[in-house]
Amino acid sequence: MTELFANTGRGALPLPSDGSAVLRTGREWRECGTPGFLIQPLLEDEDAGVRTWLMKIEPGAFAGVHSHAEVEQVYVLDGEFYDDDASYGAGDYVVRAAGTEHVSGSREGATVLLAYSRAEHAA
Template identity: 40%
Template sequence: MNIPDALKPYATGELASRYVNVDELDWKPTPTPGIDMKILLDVPETGLLTALFRWAPGTALPLHEHVEIEQTYVLSGSIVDDEGEVREGNYVWRPKGNRHIARSPNGALVLSFFLKPNKFLEGELAGKELK
């Protein structure tokens, strides 16, 4: 399990709670320009990822497939796909195998939980995976 430096001082035992000081985490670029992330939890053995994603206005995430369930809670702004829009204070989940293009016309901050890898199917990232 990868434990971010911001919470290592609190992780004193295998079953101890892990408190994350999110303000101390750096925003890291994702493969999609305009989307940055703060990794809150990354478990390579299972693929579990919990992260904040910051979407710049006008950003589009190319067509991709989720290998397992994806869950997203929108903290600010909105995310749109061909099936609908999820706005601030609302939640969307997508089942295993869901394929979609996600866009954020006005920008967004979201909390997402999913199992990696996500498989990109079109655009410059086609054939690549978010691991």
């Protein structure tokens, strides 16, 4: 059975316990605490230790040195994204070990798909 969630403001989906769940697009971008970085949470399940977000990075946005307690996966959908190591374009994929310190930003703007998971759940 597929559960369908429209633009109801419910936020992210939890992991379905059975079947599929669908979250329709057309939702508003929301602030995430760092200027110029906006998110659309897609999946968040604290018990399973997973989060999946779309993130829009505005031109010139920059996040100083930080780390995440989870494994972080970044897939660039469009634009340009950079960290300490390199600059990435559409189709590039980066994965970071939990606790890895890094900076992030975009000179021209970008949209990325982010997935976070506890190390024991990482693929």
